[in-house]
Amino acid sequence: KWPDFVKPALALSAVLLAAWFFTYQEARFLFPMLAILSPAAGYVFEELRNDRMLGTHIKGALVLVLLATAAYTLYYKSAALPAALGLESSDGYLLRTQSNYGTLKWANGNLPADAKILFFRDIQGFYSDRPYYYFIAADFTSFPSSENLLDELKSIGTTHVLVNENNGLAAGRQGEAQAVLMGDLLKNHASLLYSYNRVFLYKLD
Numbered sequence: 001k002w003p004d005f006v007k008p009a010l011a012l013s014a015v016l017l018a019a020w021f022f023t024y025q026e027a028r029f030l031f032p033m034l035a036i037l038s039p040a041a042g043y044v045f046e047e048l049r050n051d052r053m054l055g056t057h058i059k060g061a062l063v064l065v066l067l068a069t070a071a072y073t074l075y076y077k078s079a080a081l082p083a084a085l086g087l088e089s090s091d092g093y094l095l096r097t098q099s100n101y102g103t104l105k106w107a108n109g110n111l112p113a114d115a116k117i118l119f120f121r122d123i124q125g126f127y128s129d130r131p132y133y134y135f136i137a138a139d140f141t142s143f144p145s146s147e148n149l150l151d152e153l154k155s156i157g158t159t160h161v162l163v164n165e166n167n168g169l170a171a172g173r174q175g176e177a178q179a180v181l182m183g184d185l186l187k188n189h190a191s192l193l194y195s196y197n198r199v200f201l202y203k204l205d
Contacts, residue, residue, distance in 0.1 A: 006040045013037055094127070095197075099166040102196030104128050107160070110194070116157045120182055122164035122199070132162070135178075146184040153204060161190060165198040 013033045020029050048058045074081075083093035094101040100122055107117065108129040119125060119134035143149040153161075163186070169175040190202040 003043060006043070009036050009040050098124070098127065099197055100124060100162065100164050100199045101127055103162065103194060103199040103201050106194045106196065107162075107201055111160065114157075115159045117160045117162050117201075118153060118158050120161055120163045121167045121169065122162060130160075143181060146181055146188060149181055149185055150189045150204065159204060160193075161186065161202045161204065163200045163202070165200070 013036050016033055016036075017030070020026075045058065045062075049055050077084075079097055080093065082088035083090060091105070104125070104127045107115070108127075111117075111130055113130075115130045117125075117128065117130055117132040119132055123134050125132040125134075143152065161182075163182070169179050186202055189205045191205065192200060193203050194201045
């Protein structure tokens with residue numbers, strides 16, 4: 001007989017799974033189910049372990065799973081090991097692994113405190129000490145020309161544009177319109193200040 005907590009755990013997990021399926025299918029949103037189902041998994045494991053025939057095999061399978069998880073974690077995080085072990089500086093690690101870090105580091109040290117940066121083809125501003133924001137493709141469809149876009153950017157205090165060419169454009173016509181409009185803006189109404197690792201920082205005229 002199953003313990004009393006198993007049925008509610010399964011029911012709640014089913015609700016979470018349905019909500020995940022019909023809303024936003026991002027793997028990390030399934031993580032709460034791991035906590036909810038872990039007592040049931042522990043109960044099943046304990047019952048199987050008590051079986052003389054299966055006990056040894058279950059223990060062996062658990063050891064293999066743990067070893068495989070450890071090996072996968074080391075492989076997946078291998079790029080961070082030199083920094084974690086003190087063999088590489090944090091700056092060196094970030095310059096190697098974060099495409100926009102070099103340009104943002106320069107911006108942090110050289111742009112005025114009141115600078116405001118528009119990120120284009122990038123949304124990762126974790127290492128920016130200056131205020132920043134980013135447009136999505138749909139935002140560009142309302143501007144008939146780069147002059148109109150420039151007026152809008154200046155009206156909200158934008159002073160600089162960061163372009164990360166390591167990332168692709170939005171798909172479809174919106175992405176094409178985005179590229180044309182931003183390209184015209186940067187060509188005619190901005191000047192390049194700095195670039196590193198295909199990440200460019202422009203100052204709006």
